[in-house]
Amino acid sequence: xxxxxxxxxxxxxxxxxxxxxxxxxxxxxxxxxxxxxxxxxxxxxxxxxxxxxxxxxxxxxxxxxxxxxxxxxxxxxxxxxxxxxxxxxxxxxxxxxxxxxxxxxxxxxxxxxxxxxxxxxxxxxxxxxxxxxxxxxxxxxxxxxxxxxxxxxxxxxxxxxxxxxxxxxxxxxxxxxxxxxxxxxxxxxxxxxxxxxxxxxxxxxxxxxxxxxxxxxxxxxxxxxxxxxxxxxxxxxxxxxxxxxxxxxxxxxxxxxxxxxxxxxxxxxxxxxxxxxxxxxxxxxxxxxxxxxxxxxxxxxxxxxxxxxxxxxxxxxxxxxxxxxxxxxxxxxxxxxxxxxxx
Numbered sequence: 001x002x003x004x005x006x007x008x009x010x011x012x013x014x015x016x017x018x019x020x021x022x023x024x025x026x027x028x029x030x031x032x033x034x035x036x037x038x039x040x041x042x043x044x045x046x047x048x049x050x051x052x053x054x055x056x057x058x059x060x061x062x063x064x065x066x067x068x069x070x071x072x073x074x075x076x077x078x079x080x081x082x083x084x085x086x087x088x089x090x091x092x093x094x095x096x097x098x099x100x101x102x103x104x105x106x107x108x109x110x111x112x113x114x115x116x117x118x119x120x121x122x123x124x125x126x127x128x129x130x131x132x133x134x135x136x137x138x139x140x141x142x143x144x145x146x147x148x149x150x151x152x153x154x155x156x157x158x159x160x161x162x163x164x165x166x167x168x169x170x171x172x173x174x175x176x177x178x179x180x181x182x183x184x185x186x187x188x189x190x191x192x193x194x195x196x197x198x199x200x201x202x203x204x205x206x207x208x209x210x211x212x213x214x215x216x217x218x219x220x221x222x223x224x225x226x227x228x229x230x231x232x233x234x235x236x237x238x239x240x241x242x243x244x245x246x247x248x249x250x251x252x253x254x255x256x257x258x259x260x261x262x263x264x265x266x267x268x269x270x271x272x273x274x275x276x277x278x279x280x281x282x283x284x285x286x287x288x289x290x291x292x293x294x295x296x297x298x299x300x301x302x303x304x305x306x307x308x309x310x311x312x313x314x315x316x317x318x319x320x321x322x323x324x325x326x327x328x329x330x331x332x333x334x335x336x337x338x339x340x341x342x343x
């Protein structure tokens with residue numbers, strides 16, 4: 001009799017409408033659009049309103065997927081697609097320029113239920129890199145594909161390759177010209193690339209979009225997408241497509257999507273470190289996130305932030321920069337949108 005009861009209960013639970021299940025089970029989503037030198041003085045009221053509206057649109061679109069009983073994977077890709085298709089953020093349409101005045105994009109996704117993951121790096125002709133990362137996760141035997149190989153895989157799967165010029169935006173091009181002028185003025189360009197890079201302001205080294213979500217089945221997913229670093233050279237790849245650095249998800253701990261100066265997030269394995277502290281040290285996601293972002297990264301010069309979610313629907317969004325584009329929504333909390341540190 002005792003063995004039958006759980007089966008009957010699960011059958012009844014499965015027959016309930018998604019809206020009813022969602023009311024009983026925690027569902028939640030958090031997104032980010034990058035962290036960095038985001039100062040209120042640089043925003044007109046109109047610009048601030050537009051950014052907040054896009055963040056709200058993205059988080060609510062992802063939440064709508066969860067509310068209807070959809071998977072955390074679908075919610076994450078839905079939200080990230082909206083951010084990738086906006087010129088506001090450094091991913092997809094808003095991707096920054098490389099030193100050679102083109103766009104090279106990276107992305108990754110990880111599913112906490114089984115730790116399956118997919119990533120692409122250095123792609124130039126993919127409108128929504130997060131979708132290709134998902135294809136790698138679901139329809140290939142590999143975790144990460146790069147450059148021409150990743151695009152050949154995309155073409156074999158029926159993904160349309162687009163002209164790299166569709167990612168051109170005036171404000172990103174102006175940023176590239178400023179970077180090149182600064183490097184040239186310092187007489188560093190083509191002589192000491194490392195010194196030239198170190199002379200640049202933080203805002204040229206950061207910028208990513210991402211999402212983490214929890215669905216009604218108790219499964220979490222993390223996804224991250226980026227155009228990388230302004231004026232990057234030599235096929236540079238940051239933390240966004242690297243599982244454990246910029247993206248990580250495991251139902252036993254948490255899901256993390258990072259944004260910031262990628263080299264530091266790679267060296268310190270940020271996303272996985274946060275989840276390890278949760279799983280093995282019994283810390284909350286808030287405690288673990290703050291420790292890594294403020295106590296590990298900050299002392300060594302690592303700037304940026306993360307969004308974190310666990311299987312109970314708890315969310316945390318720590319960052320050590322002046323601002324981070326961010327938004328959250330759950331079945332117990334209203335939509336929150338933030339840009340500046342004091343939001």
